[in-house]
Amino acid sequence: MTETEQSITIVKNGPYIVRGSVPLSVQSIGVNDEGEAVKWVESRQYPxxxxxxxxxxxxSKKHPFCDGSHAQSGFDGTETAERQPIVELSKTYDGPDIYMTDAKCFCALARFCDPHGGVWNQVKMSDDPEIREVFLQEVWDCPAGRLVAWDKQTGRPIEPHFKPSIVLIEDPKMKxxxxxxxRGGIPVIGADGFVYEIRNRVTLCRxxxxxxxPFCDAKHLTIRFKAT
Ligand code: FES
Structure with missing residues (x-):
């Protein structure tokens, strides 16, 4: 792997090494008056x-970057995630010409899937153009790629276009x-050299x-993690 190829390599009990000049920014989960997650708000772009x-x-005291704290604290970063393709870990929800797969184990609890009755109901009515538009946006806003919409005719996923990039998520509502x-299909390589399934949207635990x-399972909410 050369330094110009984009990749994320996991160091055993250590950090993620990001190669290939991948843009890095911070985005917050924006909410409406009801407190529902409805938009991504960019707040910072790193050089x-x-x-x-x-x-x-x-x-780390130098978030988001590694400062070596993992070594002093004896961090156990053992990779425990299943390694089969995400569809094998997913439940399928059927609709008229779209279906949705849902791999709960990857949930990062960003909550974009809940407004307007929730994607699980919307998919059943996704032949209505207005509902389809809302449904697809809510699925695409799922940062973890837990939710994926599929075109029944082509058998292909219906995905948003992302340039390869990394976003650090902040959740002000949940403090x-x-x-x-x-985003954008950057390979994630385990500490043992295993290349995880390359996906358009993935959330890694920090x-x-x-x-x-190495994936997020929403424990950051339980421990009220603050990257400060
Ligand atoms: S960042 Fe979500 S579980 Fe660690």
Whole structure:
């Protein structure tokens, strides 16, 4: 792997090494008057760096970057996530010409799927153009890629276009910091060299508490993680 190829490599009990000049920014989960998650709000763009290491243990004093705290704290970063393709871990929800797959184990609790009756109901009525538009946007806003919409005719996923990029999620309503949102199909390579399924949307744990490492399983909400 050269330094110009984009990739994220996991260091055993250590950080994520990001290679290939991947843009890095911070985005917050924006809510409406009812407190529902409805939009992504960009708050910061970091200067572009060729290679950088992102904290995975949650203890760095130089967030989002690694400062070596994992070594002092004895961080156990063992990768525990299942390694089969996401569709094999998903339940299917049927609709007229679209169906949706849902892999709960990847949920980062960003909550974009809940407004307007929820995507599980919307998919059943997705032949209505207005409902279809809302449904697809809510599925696409799922940072973890837990939810994927599929075109029944082509058998292909209906995905938003993302340039390869990394977003650090903040969740002001829940008063905590969220995971690392990896977008645009950047390969994630385990500490043992295993290449995880390449997906358009993935969330990686940066609080250190996930039971589904390297992926986020929403424990950052339980521990009220703050990347400060
Ligand atoms: S960042 Fe979500 S579980 Fe760690």
């Amino acid at each position: 572009l760096q060729g290679v950088y290491s992102l904290c995975r243990c949650g203890r 905590c910091s969220g995971p690392i949102w990896v 609080c250190g508490a996930s039971s589904n490492k």
